[in-house]
Amino acid sequence: MNLLKDKIISEGIVLSDTVLKVDSFLNHQMDPQLMKAMGEEFAHRFAEDKITKVLTIESSGIAPALMAALTLNVPLVFARKQKSLTLREDLIVERVHSFTKQVTNDVTVSRKYLSPNDTVLIIDDFLAVGEAAQGLARITEQVGAKVAGIGIVIEKSFQTGRQTLIEAGYRVESLARIASLHDGSVQFIEE
Amino acid sequence: MNLLKDKIISEGIVLSDTVLKVDSFLNHQMDPQLMKAMGEEFAHRFAEDKITKVLTIESSGIAPALMAALTLNVPLVFARKQKSLTLREDLIVERVHSFTKQVTNDVTVSRKYLSPNDTVLIIDDFLAVGEAAQGLARITEQVGAKVAGIGIVIEKSFQTGRQTLIEAGYRVESLARIASLHDGSVQFIEE
Numbered sequence: 185m186n187l188l189k190d191k192i193i194s195e196g197i198v199l200s201d202t203v204l205k206v207d208s209f210l211n212h213q214m215d216p217q218l219m220k221a222m223g224e225e226f227a228h229r230f231a232e233d234k235i236t237k238v239l240t241i242e243s244s245g246i247a248p249a250l251m252a253a254l255t256l257n258v259p260l261v262f263a264r265k266q267k268s269l270t271l272r273e274d275l276i277v278e279r280v281h282s283f284t285k286q287v288t289n290d291v292t293v294s295r296k297y298l299s300p301n302d303t304v305l306i307i308d309d310f311l312a313v314g315e316a317a318q319g320l321a322r323i324t325e326q327v328g329a330k331v332a333g334i335g336i337v338i339e340k341s342f343q344t345g346r347q348t349l350i351e352a353g354y355r356v357e358s359l360a361r362i363a364s365l366h367d368g369s370v371q372f373i374e375e
Numbered sequence: 376m377n378l379l380k381d382k383i384i385s386e387g388i389v390l391s392d393t394v395l396k397v398d399s400f401l402n403h404q405m406d407p408q409l410m411k412a413m414g415e416e417f418a419h420r421f422a423e424d425k426i427t428k429v430l431t432i433e434s435s436g437i438a439p440a441l442m443a444a445l446t447l448n449v450p451l452v453f454a455r456k457q458k459s460l461t462l463r464e465d466l467i468v469e470r471v472h473s474f475t476k477q478v479t480n481d482v483t484v485s486r487k488y489l490s491p492n493d494t495v496l497i498i499d500d501f502l503a504v505g506e507a508a509q510g511l512a513r514i515t516e517q518v519g520a521k522v523a524g525i526g527i528v529i530e531k532s533f534q535t536g537r538q539t540l541i542e543a544g545y546r547v548e549s550l551a552r553i554a555s556l557h558d559g560s561v562q563f564i565e566e
Binding site: 215217250254 | 399403406410433434442448453455487
């Protein structure tokens with residue numbers, strides 16, 4: 185998606201060979217027009233998949249997922265992150281380790297908002313090793329719902345996440361695929 | 376806003392005389408069409424105020440704030456909540472206690488995304504005692520920017536937040552004002 189790639193080139197900050205900071209338009213400040221365009225692009229790519237629900241994880245996933253849900257005209261559910269949780273019957277809980285932040289969270293969704301009849305589009309801001317997306321997929325499957333696919337804003341294609349998700353049988357649609365962050369410069373995979 | 380009030384009546388769960396749970400359309404599952412309508416209503420109410428930025432706090436504030444920012448065609452900044460923080464020069468930090476969740480967080484915004492030239496619309500999901508809104512207002516004023524007003528999705532008018540904010544000189548625009556949650560039933564302030 186060229187609009188997003190242009191934004192990454194002009195405003196992204198390469199902090200290391202593995203970390204790209206996009207606080208100016210995605211993770212702290214947000215560009216609403218870009219969010220809308222990204223949501224529409226996700227909706228377009230999954231237009232034939234009879235999506236009934238979009239699932240994401242707080243906080244940076246909410247904006248692109250909301251715009252996708254708006255375009256698809258289905259509800260959005262955002263999973264909560266909690267440090268650790270007392271077990272509650274009404275919650276589905278998966279433990280997820282964040283590669284980027286080096287923290288482990290319990291990711292939770294209420295059983296009320298996913299049903300076996302749902303076809304779910306999972307959306308997240310970044311894909312690195314794929315832990316968050318896998319956690320959301322496991323949550324979806326625990327209730328017997330179907331994962332239609334995983335929509336990612338920025339994929340770090342030099343990490344293992346995409347491969348892991350594809351080997352697990354998931355369709356992955358990323359709006360920007362980054363081949364490398366070497367030498368402070370962003371190289372995309374051209375598609 | 377009648378669309379919101381209808382949703383509160385049909386789906387809100389009164390947990391106590393002070394706590395209203397709206398997980399089905401605002402705090403866990405979200406209704407994107409309702410979020411869009413609420414964002415447009417905020418934008419309409421502040422249409423003459425030359426807003427340059429919308430400021431909210433993760434996570435439930437993001438969706439209505441994003442829709443307001445989209446309609447006003449300005450960037451959205453969402454403040455981060457952190458348990459406690461090592462001081463960093465580039466961050467503005469305010470300590471905020473949540474009445475509803477009974478936790479204290481450091482609320483942070485990067486200095487990069489607010490400037491003295493900004494006119495800021497603050498948006499949050501709930502107003503109880505007003506701690507979060509005041510924290511966001513202090514952050515805005517610390518950089519020398521102007522607070523145009525505070526937009527709230529659900530105001531608990533039986534708590535002190537609105538009065539506190541108005542006495543501090545802020546304009547408060549709430550989409551639903553709840554007079555009482557007594558006896559498990561929601562009573563609105565009619566306007």
